[in-house]
Amino acid sequence: MEEHLINNVLLGLLMMTGFAIVRMKSLLAVTMLTSIYSLLSASLFVVLDAVDVALTEAAIGAGISTILLLATVARTTDEEKAPRHKPLLPLFVVVATGAALIYGTLDMPNYGDPMAPIHLHVAPTYLHVTPEEIGVPNVVTSVLASFRGYDTLGEVTVIFTAGAGVLALLGYRTRRRNSQDPEIRKMVVLRVITKLFFPLILLFALYVQFHGDYGPGGGFQAGVIFATGFILYALAYGLGNVQRIIPYRTLRIMMVAGVLIYIGVGIESMLLGGKFLEYRILADDPVTGQHLGIMLIELGVGITVAAVILIIYYGFVSRRH
């Protein structure tokens, strides 16, 4: 059908971009091509009907990922080192592994087959139970936040550890606020548009956070969009001014607070007589309890993600050569 045509063209473009990334020597060009790669992937996810994944790829791939890669390339060199030997052995290993994998897929069921085992295991249970017990239209959110709550707790802890690791490795430095910097005073258009868009971006982040029950969204995407708003402000007004609004102290508290909110919900449900992260106990009505639990943990996730991304950005950008 028509979607297959769009699918194939997008996959072809992805392959060409990947090939170009491998062959180019200038790392700056590779960064730009990586940004296009993530744009194409997000379109592919949209065609494949994976809406939450597409939203996350849109928020992270084209935005924060490109910005951090750029900051790294700006701090180090830009030319890729020439390889010193011909990669014949790695090529052979890759071809052999690829052939083995392709041979292994010949036995698998067709793509999207509803009778495949993966679709018959727990998926029907989730799909049937979600409207009755949880009452949230977006099944992805119900699986992420309620059925697989431990897993999401692990993910939030991983993000927190990444932030702590960057803090330990890169350290931080607070710049003085430099609103009188002549470089900044020249960019009038950018400053005006930033003032216009900064509250809109933050508002949109809050919308994505709380609308995650009914449409694509949730804590992870909302945190990234929130942090990107502040990064826009930092780009237009200088790092010193942003550090005046959100200093390191606040970010460290936010980073920890998000994880603690998540764990706190679990402990609260234990104190009320249930098991860890059993949301039904949190209110009189089980469905309301589920809603409350999902909202609180998504809030925790959003706070931690936003704080960690800002800490990483500060760490990369506040270093002088």
Next chain:
Amino acid sequence: MYIIVSSVILIAIAAGLLRAFRGPTLYDRVLAVNMVGTLTVLIVAVIGFMTERPEFLDIALVYVLISFVSTIAVLRVYTYRNTEAAGNTTGSGDE
């Protein structure tokens, strides 16, 4: 139908990709990324209408904002450049 519009937008994305691959200077590549970003917004909106799932418009909204921030970030990271070869990549970036 919608397939015509999406085909044209896909051709335009391929053109942007070619420019990103070929463009001699950094600014050509930033231009290509900007263009592909706008076209991705359009194709996401058109695909959303084609498959009757209007939730996709949230993705398009996110993309407009994020690709804008990304373009500004590239330009602000490389504010000071060499004069002879603006395609040369050894510039002392600041923020």
Next chain:
Amino acid sequence: MGTVVHILSWICLTGGACFVLVGAIGVLRLPDFYTRLHAVSVSDTMGAGLVLAGLMLQGGLSMVTVKLVLIFYFMIFTGPTATHALAEAALQAKLKPVVDDREP
């Protein structure tokens, strides 16, 4: 949904597709960075505007149209700003435009 609205939205969508194609050809064939910048701005404003207008006509009066209006509003603010920032950065890097110096 009336037939007039349907035909009108198809005219808008096809017009938008034409402008996007013009922008794409321009980006490939024009000789200089500044001229290519101009080509991209064609597809950014007219192309995106007409396609979004066509989709708005298809959507009727609903939340979908409100979101499309929001997308259009964001685009007409961020598009020219990005173009301006690009041109200013290129000028600061002393990227020279191709000038026609031949004798008339």
